[in-house]
Amino acid sequence: MAHAGSDGSGCRRPWAGRPAAVLFDRDGTLIEDVPYNGDPALVRLLPAARPALELLRAAGVATGVVSNQSGIGRGRLTHADVRRVNARADALLGGLGVWVYCPHLPRDGCGCRKPRPGLVREAARRLGVAPRECVVVGDIAADVGAARAAGARGVLVPTAATRPEEVRAAPCTAPDLLTAVRRLLARERGSLS
Template identity: 75%
Template sequence: MIRPAAVLFDRDDTLVADVPYNGDPGLVRLMPGAREAVRLLRAHDVAVGVVSNQSGIGRGLLTEAQVARVNARIDALLGPLDVWVHCPHVPQDGCACRKPAPGLVLEAARRLGVRPERCAVVGDIGADMGAARAAGARGVLVPTARTLPDEVAAAPLVCADLLDAVLRVLGDVPVAPDGSPLPRRSS
């Protein structure tokens, strides 16, 4: 399996705990393993980004500025990510960007200068896997309490947590318990 050039995470319930329509950076809490997963990707020169549906904007519950402040808080906790792309539309808009459509993944790949098929998309619901599939990227599901059993069954790859997902997409990478890369032993 070829190592991805980029890993694109869903934001809510994947990188950070979901707070519905969150516009308050003070409510941002990283999901377990998020810091270690991002650190490991950086150690292996893999670009890291976020692709996120933010329908609260289209619903009038959030502003672009509030979403930007929440994203900036995540950057402060993880170190600046390489790309942020979000869809501000409501499902009824029928846009090409809202997951499971491929638009967010295609735009993130374009901004990073990589082919979509060299991306892995890590998310917690079927829409994340659908966007990956539609864009030609690799999907990795990290289920949460709101992930439906049918979404788990249909996912191309299911992992227990973010660090497991990153280890799987990177391949054979030795790591310490804190997620930091270990030097390979010579044979």
Template identity: 65%
Template sequence: MDQSFDAVLFDRDGTLIEDVPYNGDPARVTPMPGALEVLRDLRAQGLRTGVVTNQSGIGRGLLTEAQVTAVNARVEELLGPFGTWQICPHHPDDACACRKPAPGMVLAACAALEVSPHRTVFVGDIGADVEAAQAAGAVPLLVPTAVTRPEEVRRAPRTASGLHAVLELVR
């Protein structure tokens, strides 16, 4: 791809860390294979990084904001600092502008990092991540997991078997 990038955004659960549904316990945070190495490389290249995550457990009453903040702090302990965290706490039925697949959080992350969406890669594991990236004008990269539906893989413009593929995309 003949394009240069300024930032890489990541979905949290299933992309940066193992997906533990509605996790409010920092001790249960486990990085995905290669996540630390990929992030170190991106940061060494001078790329900005951020996290864009739906956390509907808050809106559903299953998690508190403090629990999500504690889990996010553990993610940063294990994987290093991110330039922005964009978190949608809403229930899926709330019709908010931030919940993926809406572009709100991707656009907010780009604004916080002072980068253009067109010079930003968004890495995620489900179709909503790809759709949010596309709606915001960012470049999507789908890294499928066991929960990714086959039709999401078929519809994604770019897929990869692991996080290391983002390094090839941004070089």
């Protein structure tokens, strides 16, 4: 169940202004989640992904992807595999500004693995914007946590993989990706957090 702000935004508190950049989780947010996918032929866009990105491009909002890819650390994928899958997704999505990923295992204690802030900070740096001007959209608590840790805003778009407690704890939710992006773009002076 989404949080209903007083303005129907799905957010607990207001946020003024449109973001300079929207950073997306990859698997389960933009493309179907195929565990440890190293095969570009298996990349399938989620239905709202391309229309959502087209809205952002038309509005002049920078876009990027921040993705945990522990399959590299587990020896199931190579960096080249991840880059090929990312390139296929990028082509299908019409091109995003930046793609960054963490290759580490959860136990490695790196600063980049979501929910830590490294991926968000690096994507913001590459896009030439401050993390506080970014929104991170994803399907699990780690995505929202990375946003918070970096000083960005997070929007949770629940899927079958999202646990109910993650939805309850999220500061901002949307029922689907297209709704999330429409709300972000409607918030020139408004209420998304």
